[in-house]
Amino acid sequence: MAAFTTPDGITISHDVTGDGPPVLLLHGFPQTRAMWHAIAPELAKTFTVVTADLRGYGASTKPAHMKDMSFRAMAADQLALMAHLGFDQFHLVGHDRGGRTAHRLALDHPAAVLSLTLMDIVPTHLLLNDLTQQVARAYYHWFFLAQPAPLPETMIARDPDAYFQSCLAGWGGGMDSFDATALDAYRASWRDHDCIRTMCNDYRAAIDVDFDHDAIDLGQTVDCPALVLYGVDGIMGRAYDVAATWADRLLQVQSAGLPGGHFFPDTHPEETAKALLTFLTAQV
Template identity: 65%
Template sequence: MAELHVNGLNVAYDISGDGPPVLMLHGFPQTRAMWDPIVPSLEQRFTVVRADLRGYGATDKPAEVSEYSFRAMAADQVALMQELGFPQFHAVGHDRGARTVHRMALDHPQAVLSICLMDIVPTHLLLDQLTQQVARAYYHWFFLSQPAPFPERMIQADPDHYFESCLLGWGASQIRDFDPRLLEQYRTAWRDPETIRGMCNDYRAALDVDFDLDAQDLDRQITCPALILYGADGAMARAFDIPGTWRARCTDMRAAGIPGGHFFPDTAPKETSKAILEFLSET
């Protein structure tokens, strides 16, 4: 692990490979370790940077909810890449990492060469047009965003039970589908009370900060090439036409379903790697 102080905090990252730079950002409730099975197929042709988002893993965890917007998270990662000598780069994100990459493409279009968003619909759309089906599947948005310390105390009673229920709760996964080595790294991270607080603040900021920021940018488009990947058997694919939610928001978009549910990068790493590599090679 390496670490750099950028944008007012220490960001943990790993870097490997050689070639054009690719930034890879994880989602909830994971860490940059989620990309370990995918990196080997990319690093032969690309320089791959995997970083922990603020509040997650080994990256710093600010105190205030307002510091957890996707705008702030995107600024962290752009600053990291610039410090590493990459003023322009490709960006890949899953879940919260994908929401960070979406905001990055809007706030820093000069830095982002292409984006890959995995298993999300736009944040504003999900919250503004919330359905019973989505609310039931994605209840954690509203549990984690409750005022502190309520969700933190509930989760700290048994972090493994709670977060593993999240890994299995969004379609087509069993605990045996996850690499035991990666699971242990996730568990080490999410057992930390400060990480639990950081993840709750991430979700609080989505409702308190990001919704309004996204409302201001509803008419803006992503101008770089975009790949939309989604779990073909996941909760989002059952509730939305995922490519359709992004089509008007992108000037150059392609999409594909990957076998499995929300956590298909963990459960189908070969298929995920192939899709990313083909897209990056084309762009």
């Protein structure tokens, strides 16, 4: 594990493996960079692979204020990390919150992103602005976690394993499909009360900060090669034509459904790595 402190004083924990064109992998909620444990080694045969904990997650800094958990702030961290590592341009892959961070990074800093892969998300503004009953029921956590502090923090802290494992099992297809070592890393992170607070602030910021950023940028597109992956058995795959939600935002987009639910990188890492390698090697 390595650590880099940004000019804003945020320490980002990360790992670097392999050699070749740089690829940055960003995890989602409620995970850490450990989610890439089976995928990063496959990519590292061809690429320099950077896996990083988002601010507020894992071993990275847990900011005090809600606004500091915006996707724009998270994206700035990762851009600074890659510059520190000597990569002014890189391929970018994100799942869940990492995907939303990756989309924001590509909007704010398009010259840095050689290609963009988004996993099992639809655009944040679309999800919140055109919310359906089906999605609201399944993704209730967006609104539970966004309730004023300390209500969700207090409730979750009573038994964080029970709450966060209900998220993994509910969206991913059962706890037995997750790697035991990765689960240990996730549990160590979400048992930290500061991490519970910053994860709640992540969802508060999505509504109170990121939605407005996205509204301003509704007409902005991403021009680099892009790949949208989604779990064919997941909530997004059932509720949306996922590829279509990105058609007016990503100008060079291709898409594919992969086995499993929302957490297919965890539960089907071989298929995920294959899809990433096929796409990424075509860009170099």
